[in-house]
Amino acid sequence: MDAMQRETGPGRRARRGRRVLIASVAGAAVLGGVLVLLPWDGGDAPPPAPGPAALARGAVTTGVPAALPDLAALIGDRETHLRAHPLDGASWAVLGAAYVEQGRRTADGTNWPKAEKALRTSLRTGPERNPQALEGLAALAVARRDFPTAKKWGESAVRAAPKRWTAHAVLIGAYTGLGDDKGVGRALEKVMELRPGAPAVGALAAGVYRDRGWREDAAARISDAAAAAGAPAERAAYLEQAGRLAFERGEREEALRFFQEALRTDPDQRAAQAGQGRALAALGRTTEALSAYQAALAKRPSPEYALELGELYESLGLGQAARVEYDLLRERARDAEAAGADEQLVLGLLDADHGDPAAAVERLRAEWGRQPGTAVADALGWALHRTGADEEALEFATLATDGDKGGGVRSALYVFHRGVIEKELGRSGPARRHLGEALTINPYFSPLRAPEARRALTELGEPPVEGPPD
Secondary structure, three states: OOOHHHHOOHHHHHHHHHHHHHHHHHHHHHHOOOOOOOOOOOOOOOOOOOHHHHHHHHOOOOOOOOOOOOOOOHHHHHHHHHHHOOOOOHHHHHHHHHHHHHHHHHOOOHHHHHHHHHHHHHHHOOOOOHHHHHHHHHHHHHOOOHHHHHHHHHHHHHOOOOOOOHHHHHHHHHHOOOOOHHHHHHHHHHHHHHHHOOOOHHHHHHHHHOOOOOOOHHHHHHHHHHOOOHHHHHHHHHHHHHOOOOHHHHHHHHHHHHHHHHHOOOOOOOOHHHHHHHHHOOOOHHHHHHHHHHHHHOOOHHHHHHHHHHHHHHOOOOOOOOHHHHHHHHHHHHHHHHOOOOOHHHHHHHHHOOOOOOHHHHHHHHHOOOOOHHHHHHHHHHHHHHHHHHHHHHHHHHHHHHHHHHOHHHHHHHHHHHHHHHOOOOOOOHHHHHHHHHHHOOOOOOHHHHHHHHHHHHOOOOOOOOOOOO
């Protein structure tokens, strides 16, 4: 009787409740893609690994890069779930975030309207305070290069959840695009306070340090992030970032090693494949460089890669092939803008050097008025130079290259632009200094412009030798 009482009393109900709880949580793990750590009763066998959808959900909800196959699995999983449960606001937010990440990885603008629809549906169907959806809309705006909108949504996400580090993280991109260096600093400080030591935070810090010209600190941060990264897609993303930083320092072989390792780690890391093209071109391995760019563009049709490949063709005297790439760039930019992206910066760069410089000035003036980041200052200054307005051009070139004015990034291209403008204005000393600095920062910064910098320095000649004082 005592045994039967024990079976029908609180102990049995507790055991039954525990079984129900475990079954419920396991169901949530399958349906929602959440990995829940529970005691494992499978004997000596390890617990089952999380599936692709769970891995992608863990990535997109914690601010780290996700693998493309896992993202596809997550999107399919959430779409199926939402057909049966259309009022699940949390799942709409996850789906929107997955679309944003997939679009960012593939440069496929068709993801942007789908992401926006999912995230706005989450706002309507989710809780009143919905930082996940607000943060997703901010990330979408950053991906679209719509930085004022990113700021609006990101600051709303922070107000909704001040302790959510990923909301502060997305504001770093928004403030960078708006040229708000103080805002970037505040956001990074908060991220580092809320999530100290995380690899994703180290990668964010590396980007900010790079923009401030702290090249050694940036390299150290991204190296630590790559070493500590968990999933292959995350590690590959940080290796690609390390490769970009190495290339900007003129370290061609090291950059190539980083890019190759990123591709070995994640074959879908197309940014690393374009980076390979950049490094191989700098090493004079042009056939391999062309193949790398073409492979990257086939899977990630980024307008920036098309511009780089076009200029590589042009440097090789292949003008017709270059024009084909520039035409494709315009087509891709039109498609992206139809999906809500802002491609005025890359179109301005294209027009300044390979199209209509006056149209570039018009585009970039409007862009500067809306989101005055360092990259826009440089591009507008160069476009003004190409139309002959060198006095005004120098004002913007100075903004892009003077740390005291916000242009702390050590960019060989930006410094080259400033040097050429100064040469045109007859300011030989500053021109000589800045053209030399561009080649010191990175002697291989552009297959077209680096040779121009050397020719311009030759034309300027040696600085005059001052005679003895009277």
